[in-house]
Amino acid sequence: MNVLIIDDEELIRNVVKEYCLNEGYTxxxxxxxxxxxxxxxxxNIDIIVLDIMMPKMDGYTFFQKMKEKYNIPTIVLxxxxxxxxxxxxxxxxxxxxxxxxxxxxxxxxxxxxxxxxSNNNNLEEIYTYKGIKVDFKGRVLYIDDKIVDxxxxxxxxxxxxxxxxxxxxxxxxILNKVWxxxxxxxERTIDTHIKILRNSMGKYxxxxxxxxxxxxxxxxxxx
Amino acid sequence: MNVLIIDDEELIRNVVKEYCLNEGYTxxxxxxxxxxxxxxxxxNIDIIVLDIMMPKMDGYTFFQKMKEKYNIPTIVLxxxxxxxxxxxxxxxxxxxxxxxxxxxxxxxxxxxxxxxxSNNNNLEEIYTYKGIKVDFKGRVLYIDDKIVDxxxxxxxxxxxxxxxxxxxxxxxxILNKVWxxxxxxxERTIDTHIKILRNSMGKYxxxxxxxxxxxxxxxxxxx
DNA sequence: TTAAATTTTCACCAAATTTTCATAATTATA
DNA sequence: TATAATTATGAAAATTTGGTGAAAATTTAA
Numbered sequence: 001m002n003v004l005i006i007d008d009e010e011l012i013r014n015v016v017k018e019y020c021l022n023e024g025y026t027x028x029x030x031x032x033x034x035x036x037x038x039x040x041x042x043x044n045i046d047i048i049v050l051d052i053m054m055p056k057m058d059g060y061t062f063f064q065k066m067k068e069k070y071n072i073p074t075i076v077l078x079x080x081x082x083x084x085x086x087x088x089x090x091x092x093x094x095x096x097x098x099x100x101x102x103x104x105x106x107x108x109x110x111x112x113x114x115x116x117x118s119n120n121n122n123l124e125e126i127y128t129y130k131g132i133k134v135d136f137k138g139r140v141l142y143i144d145d146k147i148v149d150x151x152x153x154x155x156x157x158x159x160x161x162x163x164x165x166x167x168x169x170x171x172x173x174i175l176n177k178v179w180x181x182x183x184x185x186x187e188r189t190i191d192t193h194i195k196i197l198r199n200s201m202g203k204y205x206x207x208x209x210x211x212x213x214x215x216x217x218x219x220x221x222x223x
Numbered sequence: 224m225n226v227l228i229i230d231d232e233e234l235i236r237n238v239v240k241e242y243c244l245n246e247g248y249t250x251x252x253x254x255x256x257x258x259x260x261x262x263x264x265x266x267n268i269d270i271i272v273l274d275i276m277m278p279k280m281d282g283y284t285f286f287q288k289m290k291e292k293y294n295i296p297t298i299v300l301x302x303x304x305x306x307x308x309x310x311x312x313x314x315x316x317x318x319x320x321x322x323x324x325x326x327x328x329x330x331x332x333x334x335x336x337x338x339x340x341s342n343n344n345n346l347e348e349i350y351t352y353k354g355i356k357v358d359f360k361g362r363v364l365y366i367d368d369k370i371v372d373x374x375x376x377x378x379x380x381x382x383x384x385x386x387x388x389x390x391x392x393x394x395x396x397i398l399n400k401v402w403x404x405x406x407x408x409x410e411r412t413i414d415t416h417i418k419i420l421r422n423s424m425g426k427y428x429x430x431x432x433x434x435x436x437x438x439x440x441x442x443x444x445x446x
Numbered sequence: 447t448t449a450a451a452t453t454t455t456c457a458c459c460a461a462a463t464t465t466t467c468a469t470a471a472t473t474a475t476a
Numbered sequence: 477t478a479t480a481a482t483t484a485t486g487a488a489a490a491t492t493t494g495g496t497g498a499a500a501a502t503t504t505a506a
Contacts, residue, residue: 110326135389137389137390137391138389138391138440139391139437139440151462151463151464152435152436152437152463153463153464185465185466186465186467188465188466188467189464189466191483191484192465192484192485192486193465195484195486196464210482210483210484212473212474212481212482212483213481213482374451374452375453376452408453408454408455409454411455411456411494412453412454414494414495414496415453415454415455415497416453416454417494417495418495418496418497419453433493435493435494436463436492436493436494
């Protein structure tokens with residue numbers, strides 16, 4: 001999970017950052033709206049924590065510009081006493097707000113709630129391609145309509161492949177996505193998991209192609 | 224859908240109103256409990272959003288009086304620090320609560336959830352699948368038409384499973400749904416409850432499947 | 447208050463999964 | 477073709493995970 005915190009006060013940023021890191025989130029910082037938009041272009045942000053009062057480009061302006069190009073869940077921080085009317089004026093679209101001083105724990109709780117909400121909406125899908133069927137909700141893999149017993153890691157890797165078809169994916173990327181950003185194991189481990197996954201995929205094992213000196217790739221003609 | 228918002232702060236009413244109108248709901252307002260009862264007599268209200276701290280007649284009193292004549296789903300708004308009210312409210316049958324300051328989007332989400340729930344409940348008060356029969360209203364579990372003695376937690380977990388069949392559910396989700404939003408116990412506790420629940424389900428114990436490294440899943444072929 | 451019921455914690459064990467590693471196989475390139 | 481680099485594979489070791497029973501803690505009911 002990538003969190004972008006936009007606030008001109010370094011102190012606030014640091015507190016938020018510390019708590020987010022503790023949750024295993026990756027944190028990006030910006031001290032005003034312009035910097036914030038910059039980060040959005042470069043990084044794949046999942047949720048924004050946004051201060052309203054800022055130099056250069058304030059929170060309202062940032063939010064409007066963000067909405068034009070992205071649709072990222074946003075939590076607004078506002079100091080008590082700031083015009084609530086103005087806040088509520090653009091409150092349609094923001095996902096939550098907190099008044100300063102706020103409890104970092106509360107912020108984390110709200111971030112979790114929002115991420116959970118947006119994840120749940122994405123869940124209801126069943127992927128099918130050739131004789132492969134993947135039920136993400138139930139975490140089941142069917143090969144030619146027969147359930148195949150698959151381990152959690154296998155499933156996660158397969159899901160990652162399916163979501164990025166025809167893309168050469170490095171072992172490092174797989175480690176980051178499936179294992180998490182703080183894994184320090186042997187890259188060769190992936191090879192073994194790929195072996196197991198290929199076996200599970202039976203006659204479709206060749207859809208996972210080795211990309212020499214890079215990693216692997218899931219081949220899919222359709223879509 | 225007719226929503227009644229009862230709060231003495233006009234600002235809050237306006238925010239709720241704005242969001243509800245945006246959803247296509249019709250909104251009625253009241254600034255205290257007495258006005259609220261007035262509206263109930265005149266209009267056909269589907270759901271109530273109720274503040275606790277109010278002049279003239281507070282939320283709790285309003286709620287009791289409402290319950291005497293009506294049975295309308297109610298979401299309670301409470302300021303932080305009113306923990307007692309919150310808990311008490313739950314025990315007497317409110318449907319949900321939010322602490323101020325709350326996220327308007329969250330409120331809408333909860334309204335939707337409750338409306339959906341109350342629709343579902345009216346339709347299906349008794350669930351049957353194979354030899355399992357669950358009477359939600361009476362909170363009774365029958366296995367092959369014989370009443371099985373089941374604890375409250377067991378029942379809640381089973382109900383959650385039944386409402387989300389064929390879905391891998393994390394222990395965290397179970398904790399959130401069954402225990403509540405702010406429970407900080409050991410996740411392993413779930414395992415023990417699952418054990419007990421499985422025992423209660425007799426020969427259907429295998430319908431609750433372990434999803435390794437995730438949680439559990441209730442299997443149902445039908446529907 | 448006491449007793450009973452329910453919930454929670456916890457530690458051990460077994461089983462499933464993950465990781466490591468040595469060796470074989472494959473591929474690219476000089 | 478020989479060599480180096482890279483990947484595939486099998487098997488063993490290490491780790492993680494879940495099932496379970498029993499005891500402790502808590503809640504509920506009498």
